[in-house]
Amino acid sequence: MYIEMIQPELIIMVIFVVGIFVIATTLQRYHSAGEKTDIRNYNDYGEPAKSLYTSRYLFSFHKDIDVTDDNDNLVYHSSSKIFSFTNETTITDAQDRVVASIEKKLFSLHSIHYIDVVGGKSFELSKDLFRLLDMKFTINELGWTLQGDFSNLNFVLYNNQERVIAVVGQKLFSMRDKYCIDLYDVNEEATVVAIVITLENMLMAIRSANDSTS
Known part of the structure; x- marks a missing residue:
């Protein structure tokens, strides 16, 4: 009797989990170093000029993130003050x-972060990006647009002429947050890396806050 009653709930749960997995797999465009470009990226935008890979340290008070190339060479490193x-x-x-x-703005309900890139670019990002239902966000100072799944950082970055600058994909089921950045405009490499690292840190903070309140 009990088993018969619980079966529909189990079926619904299985369908829900499978549905999330299918959606996540569809949105994900991650590939590891040395692997071919995600087929959807290739079909939609062609071969990227280069690819970079971010990997967060498992145990780090500084929120350290390494950015490496296809040969696992260190290209960038980020660290935060404790x-x-x-x-x-x-x-x-x-x-x-x-x-x-x-740098994060003090006393901001929107968790605004200011980003300064050496060479002149300055702009800001806020956690409002993670609340958008239309999966589209514009960085006003740059005129760039992010479009995709921000909750898992799978998105495409366009410039003000709607040309693809980069495609970012998260690796599923990884203990360390890992992301692949397919760059189509290498001139904007540092700015793209700064955007991805900022969003990674913001997403980590949101998850930590949610865990502490649950």
């Missing part, structure tokens, strides 16, 4: 030169 109200993050290249800095 005790900082503004959550200051610095991104450096392989020669330890600063390429971008990220």
